[in-house]
Amino acid sequence: MENPYLPKNVKIEKIIDETAGKDIKSFVLSFLNPQDCEAFSYHPGQFAEISIAGAGEIPIGIASSPSEGVEVKFTVKKMGVVTKDLHNSSAGRIIGLRGPYGNGFPMEELKGKNIVIVGGGFAFTTLRSLAVYLMDDSRRKDYGDITIICGARTPGDLIYRQEVETWASQPDLKVQVTVDKGNADWSGREGFIPPVVKEVAPSADNAIALVCGPPIMIKLTIPILFDLGFAPNKILNSLEMRMKCGFGKCGRCNIGNKYVCKDGPVFTFEELQKLPQEY
């Protein structure tokens, strides 16, 4: 019987500073054992537990796409014990990983649809995984229009900035990047995400919207999507709760009868409307 609590060892191949404040870094990991690598088969929207012996474990959304190869990327904000320990790492360090966990985005359901991606702040991580996956040459034809609206507080807080800028120049994507407050070297949009969604007004026709970000952004974006004609079951949301096990045992991440780790973290807005407002 497989022991689900045992992390598999991975090497930190690369560490990337994502923000000017240096509080968000991406970690590119590779499995030491090829069998572990093969067993780690994931799709966008799932998460994993990063494990540091002596510090603990943390659930982190997978920021890479399986189409990018065998390395797995996570983008982590420095917060408490484990994230600080991780941030103090240098490339070459061996840490642990277990997963993947969670339902992830409903990839089958997204086929043939127009996709609207709305991401605020560093919650954009799993949406990046999704965007890269959809844009993969072998799959791009399976999806209709792709609209990406993302933003952060300041230009320095924009994660994956260069990559998003290259997306913006691609003819088969509609990309809008905004910051709450610009600075001298910012020539792009200024303003909050919800009004940008309103202005860009992506069509709800045969479309699914995926929204991740701070609670206030989500709260203000949802009514705009409703006005544009998106039904509650066509709006997807990825949730966070404090977690330990990641697979429905430790009992700490529930909202009503759903475990965010196992039944989520991705829920439709329709599902969320039926759950207690306790998250």
Add this chain to the structure above:
Amino acid sequence: MDTGIIKKENIKGVIESLMQMGKVVAPTRQDDMTVFSALPSSEALDLNYTNSKLSPKDYFFPQTEVLFCYEKENNQIHPPLIEDKPACLVGVRPCDAKAITLLDCIFNDPQYKDVYYLNKRKNTVVIGLACTNPQSTCFCTSTGGGPLDTTGMDMLWQDLGDRYLIKAVTPQGKELASKLFGIDKAPEKDLSYAKKQGEKVLSMIPPAFEAEKISEKLRSSFEDSVWETIHEKCLGCAACTFVCPTCHCFDIQDENSRDRGRRVKLWDSCMFPLFTLHTSGHNPRLSGKERMRQRIMHKFNYFKVNNGHVACVGCGRCIRECPVNMDIRQIVSAFS
């Protein structure tokens, strides 16, 4: 053989032959309390108890359990030897035996198996002990159980005074019965006496509420004003969840000593504010109101929706151990 008799004068011999087959975990007296522990000898067994202070869930799901040891350098993990030797749990009350089947729903779900729990579970025979002396805090009949209920048992023993009536429940129980006891055949009069005794005990535990109805009512009671006041007395000490045979929430922590350490799984409780606190400071269950609501809703609604049964077996421990006399029967009855 499905039924039989063990005379009390022979019980020691029976326990000794069980001990030859493997570890026997059974009620013993320690510091004025009855607790389940591995028997050092058949003498230590004490079957004259109302119910144990803590439930035997600790055998499958210990209060602290080492998941693995590690060395910090290079994240070296040393998986433990997971116990899978045959064992026998003896003297488990019907409420507690049923509770094991509820823990199974969590630790043995089809997708993820908790190997620490399951290795012990699948190698353990559960011998139950019918309830003959219920306490005023018992309410198993309100949650679908009863003094002769055999759910979760391989075998049931019933105390008839100078003898135990043995009833094999599962194939494992039958096998054990045939291997073990030169059991005397149960005479008709013992069978009918046992039945009468069961009925008498049953009548001593009148249902306090209808779990089905309450479960249904709770579905739409998340915003009910009852929650505002019902938690007020509660100290948030979590004793109720630690003594509960069905509570299964746990934490995972790293215990370090210099460059090495061990990762442990340890009981935790939804009654603690830290249980759901995010590092950002956000806490979806801010006050005692939300935490009491979670405990009750989980037991009587969420668990029922997910697993078909309420996560309370009416053992009454939470009532007996609460320092401010909170009574779960009264709490749920507010929704009847």
